[in-house]
Amino acid sequence: MSEDERRIRFQAPRGTKDVLPEDEAHWRFVRRTGERVAGLFGYRYIETPMFEDARVWLRTSGEGTEVVDKEMYLFEDRGGEKLALRPETTASVCRAYIEHGMASRPQPVRLFYFAQKFRYDRPQAGRFRQHSEFGVEAIGDGSAAVDAEVIDLLATFYDGLGLAGLELHLNSIGDGQCRPAYIEALREYYADQIDRVCPDCRMRYEKNPMRLLDCKEERCQEVIAGAPTIAERLCEPCATHFAALRTYLDELAIAYTLDSRLVRGLDYYTRTVFEFMPQEEGGQSTVGAGGRYDGLIELLGGQPTPGIGFGSGIERIVLNLKRQEAPVPEIEPPRVYIAHASEGGLAAALRVAHRLRGAGVSAVVGGGRSLKSQFRHADAVGARYVAVLGERELASGEVTLRDMRDGQQRAVAEAALAESVAHD
RNA sequence: GUGGGCGUAGCCGAGCGGUUAAGGCGCCAGGUUGUGGCCCUGGAGAUCGAGGGUUCGAAUCCCUCCGUCCACCCCA
Secondary structure, eight states: OOHHHHTOOOOOOTTOOOOOGGGHHHHHHHHHHHHHHHHHTTOEEOOOOSEEETHHHHTTTOTTSHHHHHSOOEEEOTTOOEEEEOSOSHHHHHHHHHHTTGGGSSSSEEEEEEEEEEOOOOOBTTBOSEEEEEEEEEESOOOHHHHHHHHHHHHHHHHHHTOOOEEEEEEEOOOTTTHHHHHHHHHHHHHTTTTTSOHHHHHHHHHOGGGGGGOOOHHHHHHHHHSOOSGGGOOHHHHHHHHHHHHHHHHTTOOOEEOTTOOOSSTTOEEEEEEEEESSOOSSOOOEEEEEOTTHHHHTTSOOOOEEEEEEEHHHHHHHHHHTTOOOOOOOOOSEEEEEOSHHHHHHHHHHHHHHHHTTOOEEEOOSSOHHHHHHHHHHHTOSEEEEESHHHHHHSEEEEEETTTOOEEEEEGGGHHHHHHOO
């Protein structure tokens, strides 16, 4: 190794980040809340590989979408398999549903997950090349009641986190029956206005007309305002489904904003689509989003099976919790810090710590330094008690126990230590 | 993929052509005889993001790259 190579300072790759102990309280709170709420709704845990056959996404996400065209991490392994780092989780879970014959389980199959996703984006605040998300999928029941359930689950999750000010945007984008006709109507409308819109929109007109509605360019707004909406063109079944969902949401007292311009970035969505976003203005706003995907299982080679789910980015949740200074449960510091002096003291300290942990009491053993140092250290890590094991204690068989909160000290038999520190 | 701001020790941050590269936080140690939080003293820790150039001389000026942040795009 050359001198130059030896001096390399490694960094986490662009767009990735380390989650450090400073963030532990937030991350574990989000995780615990997700697990708890998923349990409340009867959802079961699933985990799928971080990479798999690239076709799982190439076949489902849609050509012309950013995710497939330019954001996937594609690679070949040593055996020549064409693989991709998971850019989104739903298709992966659906693949598992088919592979493991979950159609023969009671329907719908309710699943939740924590997963990393990878997209080759240009990073910015709240946007990463690797991010984590909490998500659920309910597969095998096309009823609007399941749509309401999934949205309710996500709202309950945010509520449990104490995230305030999120607005639910809701839309129906129709299905194979009505969407083609709508897209035709949209194209017809835009055909006359095509010279008035931005270059991006001209491209959208060709490749992905639904996204025309999503354009933020000033010059396109007037055109969008006059465009036909999907709402007025939904086929009877889609309209009925959407109306039912709205009734259920009203029943659940879940407020929402109808947003006829809400379009998702993946092609497999049908009917219900939704997004939760903070009310403040700003780019990377969406914290959680999802929708129904009634054709997806079939695209992956399974029997026609309806499904709906959402994903919610944990980095963005944590960002919003911090912005709002929302309280999160603190991480418990070690209960007992075991300070020692002399060699025999260290061995005894290890034994005492082992015994405390066996009794369910957290304990850390001080390093080889002066007692003064060990006390400073104990204070710095926030230990409630310090147990001293020095020559006197080794001789007497009792440890000196100091309550760091009030400074009171007393001698305690080793066997009684766990009990002595158990209560406040 | 496009445009812009920024990059000095783990963190914050002064210096902006010639300094042994401030200061604060944090870390480590000491303030006598086995003990924390406050205070005092000392110490470790900086290829001044990287490479190239201009100059007698560059952390300070120029170029390239990398990283980061913001907006767009897209999305969680």
